[in-house]
Amino acid sequence: MEFFVETAVRICPIPPSTENITCVQSSSINNTIQISSNQTYPVNYALPLNCSQDTVFCTAASPLLNYFLEGCDVSIVTLGQSHTGKTYTLYGPGLHYAASESEQGLVPRFIRDILSKLKQFRDRSWSIHITWSQICGDTVQDLLGNGSVEIEDILDAFQLIQIGLSNLAPKCAHTLFTITLEQQWLVDANVQHRVSTASFADLASCEKLLVYDSNGLAQTVPNDLGLQTLQACIMTLSEQCMRLNHFGTNQVPYNQSVLTTLLRDSFGGRAKTLLLCCISPLINDFGETLYTLQLASRAQMIKNLVTVNSYMTYDNRPSPENLDLFGLQFAANQLLKLVSNAEELFQKLVSAGCLKKAEMEQISQWLMLKQECEECLSDNSEPHRSLERIEEEDTENFSDSDSEGDMSDEDHNFIERLDNLIEEFQSKTDALVIQENFTSAKSLLSSSNNSFLNSSYHSKGARGRRNSIHFLEELEEKSNSLNSSKISDEELAITKQPKESTEPAVSHDIKKKILKQVNILLMGYYKQIIDLEQTIRVKENLIQQLLKHRNTKSNAHSRIEQKCQKLKKEFKTIQEKLKQAHDKKNHYLENKYKEELEEVETKLKDAENVKTLTEEDNRKLMELENSIHTSKRQLEKLKKLKRKEEKRMQMYESQIKEEEKSMAVNKSKESNKKIQKSSDTSKALVLHPSNPSDSSNNISDDKVDSYRHEIRNLRRTRDYLVEQRCQIDVNSQNKKILNDIEERKLLQYEEAIEAIDLAIEYKNEMICGHRNKSLENVEEQGEIMLMDRLMKLDENEMRMLLYKHFHKVIELRFNNKKLELQVVDFENQNENLISRVQNLCHSLQQVRMEGERRIINLQQQHEDKIHLILRHMANDASGGGTGSEDCTIVGLLGKPRIPRPVASTANKISKNSNLITRITRIARTTETVPGQHNHVAPSPQTKITRQKNKLFIQQTNK
Numbered sequence: 001m002e003f004f005v006e007t008a009v010r011i012c013p014i015p016p017s018t019e020n021i022t023c024v025q026s027s028s029i030n031n032t033i034q035i036s037s038n039q040t041y042p043v044n045y046a047l048p049l050n051c052s053q054d055t056v057f058c059t060a061a062s063p064l065l066n067y068f069l070e071g072c073d074v075s076i077v078t079l080g081q082s083h084t085g086k087t088y089t090l091y092g093p094g095l096h097y098a099a100s101e102s103e104q105g106l107v108p109r110f111i112r113d114i115l116s117k118l119k120q121f122r123d124r125s126w127s128i129h130i131t132w133s134q135i136c137g138d139t140v141q142d143l144l145g146n147g148s149v150e151i152e153d154i155l156d157a158f159q160l161i162q163i164g165l166s167n168l169a170p171k172c173a174h175t176l177f178t179i180t181l182e183q184q185w186l187v188d189a190n191v192q193h194r195v196s197t198a199s200f201a202d203l204a205s206c207e208k209l210l211v212y213d214s215n216g217l218a219q220t221v222p223n224d225l226g227l228q229t230l231q232a233c234i235m236t237l238s239e240q241c242m243r244l245n246h247f248g249t250n251q252v253p254y255n256q257s258v259l260t261t262l263l264r265d266s267f268g269g270r271a272k273t274l275l276l277c278c279i280s281p282l283i284n285d286f287g288e289t290l291y292t293l294q295l296a297s298r299a300q301m302i303k304n305l306v307t308v309n310s311y312m313t314y315d316n317r318p319s320p321e322n323l324d325l326f327g328l329q330f331a332a333n334q335l336l337k338l339v340s341n342a343e344e345l346f347q348k349l350v351s352a353g354c355l356k357k358a359e360m361e362q363i364s365q366w367l368m369l370k371q372e373c374e375e376c377l378s379d380n381s382e383p384h385r386s387l388e389r390i391e392e393e394d395t396e397n398f399s400d401s402d403s404e405g406d407m408s409d410e411d412h413n414f415i416e417r418l419d420n421l422i423e424e425f426q427s428k429t430d431a432l433v434i435q436e437n438f439t440s441a442k443s444l445l446s447s448s449n450n451s452f453l454n455s456s457y458h459s460k461g462a463r464g465r466r467n468s469i470h471f472l473e474e475l476e477e478k479s480n481s482l483n484s485s486k487i488s489d490e491e492l493a494i495t496k497q498p499k500e501s502t503e504p505a506v507s508h509d510i511k512k513k514i515l516k517q518v519n520i521l522l523m524g525y526y527k528q529i530i531d532l533e534q535t536i537r538v539k540e541n542l543i544q545q546l547l548k549h550r551n552t553k554s555n556a557h558s559r560i561e562q563k564c565q566k567l568k569k570e571f572k573t574i575q576e577k578l579k580q581a582h583d584k585k586n587h588y589l590e591n592k593y594k595e596e597l598e599e600v601e602t603k604l605k606d607a608e609n610v611k612t613l614t615e616e617d618n619r620k621l622m623e624l625e626n627s628i629h630t631s632k633r634q635l636e637k638l639k640k641l642k643r644k645e646e647k648r649m650q651m652y653e654s655q656i657k658e659e660e661k662s663m664a665v666n667k668s669k670e671s672n673k674k675i676q677k678s679s680d681t682s683k684a685l686v687l688h689p690s691n692p693s694d695s696s697n698n699i700s701d702d703k704v705d706s707y708r709h710e711i712r713n714l715r716r717t718r719d720y721l722v723e724q725r726c727q728i729d730v731n732s733q734n735k736k737i738l739n740d741i742e743e744r745k746l747l748q749y750e751e752a753i754e755a756i757d758l759a760i761e762y763k764n765e766m767i768c769g770h771r772n773k774s775l776e777n778v779e780e781q782g783e784i785m786l787m788d789r790l791m792k793l794d795e796n797e798m799r800m801l802l803y804k805h806f807h808k809v810i811e812l813r814f815n816n817k818k819l820e821l822q823v824v825d826f827e828n829q830n831e832n833l834i835s836r837v838q839n840l841c842h843s844l845q846q847v848r849m850e851g852e853r854r855i856i857n858l859q860q861q862h863e864d865k866i867h868l869i870l871r872h873m874a875n876d877a878s879g880g881g882t883g884s885e886d887c888t889i890v891g892l893l894g895k896p897r898i899p900r901p902v903a904s905t906a907n908k909i910s911k912n913s914n915l916i917t918r919i920t921r922i923a924r925t926t927e928t929v930p931g932q933h934n935h936v937a938p939s940p941q942t943k944i945t946r947q948k949n950k951l952f953i954q955q956t957n958k
């Protein structure tokens with residue numbers, strides 16, 4: 001959006017005692033200001049005479065408010081001669097004006113309105129920061145003493161305004177008050193950011209000079225570099241706009257003063273600007289009023305390109321499922337940063353030795369708490385624990401680096417022994433867990449009927465309740481393997497027998513799980529090793545750099561030492577001179593020496609500071625070497641752990657492969673067995689008649705035949721049921737998940753098959769004459785009562801009972817199945833959580849390492865800069881004798897005593913550029929102050945002549 005700079009004119013009230021004649025009239029209807037009888041200036045807002053602060057705000061300032069809220073920069077600049085109410089218009093009558101609301105100026109009104117409007121935007125989050133600075137010539141001072149200050153309500157703003165007003169220099173200073181608003185809100189899945197600045201510039205008034213340009217034309221210019229440059233900028237911009245060339249700002253001399261650099265956005269920049277002119281209506285002030293109105297009329301020709309300062313970021317806030325993880329990660333990162341910052345700060349404070357005993361105690365308590373937290377953290381996560389353990393050891397090394405050499409062997413042995421013990425403990429616990437499984441399974445199996453164990457149905461591994469039950473033989477074998485070897489070698493014992501077909505299924509699953517864990521652990525180790533190697537490299541680079549710069553620093557150190565001595569001498573001499581001047585009561589000299597003394601003192605302080613910079617090398621080197629040593633040991637340790645885990649991984653992988661192979665062989669064997677089994681019953685049928693001489697078989701042949709017939713029928717039914725069951729199995733393989741009805745059917749088929757198997761077995765026993773033995777067993781077991789009752793049941797009752805029992809069993813199996821699925825689900829969830837925690841720990845570790853590297857990089861940059869400065873100093877000092885040396889130190893350490901030529905202003909501005917950037921955020925554009933030094937115009941030739949009490953300046957550009 002293109003907007004012309006707007007102008008408003010406020011006529012200050014005339015004191016009642018004044019007898020002066022007025023010459024200015026304001027017409028708020030036509031928005032014109034008329035001075036004398038024939039000159040009329042059109043403006044955007046011609047404010048009525050004696051208008052209130054509220055009128056000024058509502059008429060001229062409040063339209064800017066909406067732009068500001070939308071994310072545009074806005075600017076209000078007050079211009080006018082002295083005592084016309086510029087400061088009054090912006091801030092009100094004085095320090096305690098907050099009480100009288102009607103007198104409040106534009107700034108507090110603006111802030112109040114913003115705050116109330118922001119409160120209406122409930123979906124937005126926002127922050128407001130305020131800076132207030134004073135520009136005196138080419139120096140910028142912070143009026144608030146704290147740089148940018150955040151405010152939350154209008155009271156905060158009042159407080160800041162009062163602080164600023166009390167710090168205001170009495171004269172010749174321009175001030176710049178900025179309000180920076182940052183807003184954020186959600187738009188679909190994105191976060192909308194808006195950053196806008198409202199600046200309020202109060203331009204100081206000054207004397208005007210008459211100047212003749214190269215064409216011999218007279219011009220009125222202010223006797224202040226800032227205002228002079230502002231006038232030049234306005235002139236150039238307005239001319240460009242008149243020539244429709246309003247965006248070629250290269251020709252505009254913004255960079256010739258601090259003031260115009262700061263106001264760059266207000267004139268020809270990106271802010272929506274209001275130039276508020278305060279004029280006096282008195283005829284005596286006609287010249288000044290005319291100047292102000294003429295400048296305003298040029299300013300309103302300037303077009304600004306107003307833009308909304310906005311950008312979008314993707315809303316990466318977590319979904320409810322991973323909210324915890326995100327929160328944890330974020331909190332962990334922040335906390336780590338905070339803790340490491342605090343620790344650094346504490347270390348600095350402690351080494352500075354300026355703390356009281358109680359404060360030292362507080363710090364040591366804090367450090368203890370931190371250590372406790374770290375221990376807690378390391379207890380909760382396996383990979384973290386391993387690293388933390390090493391770090392704790394390092395801290396000891398770091399704090400007691402002298403005894404490190406003696407300790408290290410012992411430490412190594414101790415750590416190795418500790419590792420062995422941990423390993424032994426792990427393998428023993430694993431073995432115990434397996435043994436426990438085995439015992440519980442055995443007790444389960446022994447409680448069930450032995451006939452179940454022999455049935456082919458079990459070997460088939462029926463689904464449901466028998467899923468988790470293992471064959472006694474298998475487990476016994478396992479138990480043998482455990483007993484025959486050391487428990488700690490349990491895993492190896494398993495590996496030694498992988499080819500045997502009786503490998504338990506549990507151990508295979510456990511191995512797979514362990515393999516997964518080992519993989520995760522290894523990944524963590526790989527990352528940590530890479531990180532650590534990087535960190536070591538960065539630290540080594542820094543050491544090399546420090547060593548490389550040693551000579552430069554020692555040179556600089558001796559130069560600065562000399563300089564300090566000189567300055568001290570100079571200080572003493574001036575002190576003596578001051579004393580003499582004081583004794584002679586020569587105030588002029590006294591003041592002069594006082595100033596000189598202050599200057600030398602500042603220089604001395606600065607030189608001392610620079611000297612300390614050159615002295616810190618040895619300590620830094622020692623610290624770095626220690627820390628590299630520590631990191632290398634961590635690295636060794638990690639590599640050792642990595643190798644161990646890799647071995648473990650290889651071992652498990654080969655075991656699993658072999659097991660899978662043997663399982664495939666077993667499967668084919670089982671299918672062969674199955675084919676054999678299917679002929680078992682018929683074999684039995686063939687076997688029994690071929691053994692008629694069996695003495696125990698005392699049932700008649702007819703009975704045997706009927707049993708055989710029944711068995712044949714039962715087999716047919718069984719075959720049918722097995723077919724149906726297989727059908728459901730096929731369905732389940734296709735669909736992966738069975739619905740409840742199918743699941744129930746499956747269980748019914750399985751139960752029915754089992755019942756038929758039992759019936760066939762029973763009939764076989766009857767044929768073989770074993771039945772009585774079973775009954776005897778029952779009697780022996782004291783279950784006669786139950787059997788008696790069962791015998792007393794008639795056929796229908798028995799059927800009913802069986803029917804109910806059948807359904808009860810199905811129900812129980814169904815529920816059991818569900819529970820097993822739930823258990824599997826929980827196990828998976830548990831595994832997921834464990835891997836999440838591990839990932840989190842790895843991320844934490846990574847963040848830590850990154851932080852360390854970043855700090856070292858910053859240190860490196862810092863070293864580079866110091867080296868550069870010191871090298872320059874050494875070069876200059878060695879090349880230029882005492883004079884140039886003075887210049888270097890002066891240039892570096894203090895303000896020059898000799899007034900600078902005009903061209904040096906640009907250099908000075910560049911020194912202030914950081915502060916300027918902070919205040920105005922002008923740094924957004926690339927062509928800020930430093931970049932513009934190239935355009936500094938060659939210093940114009942100026943001819944000054946004086947006639948009576950007037951000064952005539954003639955300027956020609958070469």
Ligand SMILES: Nc1ncnc2c1ncn2[C@@H]1O[C@H](COP(=O)(O)OP(=O)(O)OP(=O)(O)O)[C@@H](O)[C@H]1O
Nearest residue numbers: 012013081082083084085086087088089093204205
């Ligand atoms: N419209 C007004 N209503 C009431 N008092 C006013 C008004 N304008 C100015 N004053 C008073 O006049 C005096 C001078 O005003 P102020 O200091 O704001 O002028 P200024 O233009 O900022 O001067 P300078 O350029 O010297 O800093 C103050 O005491 C102020 O309260």
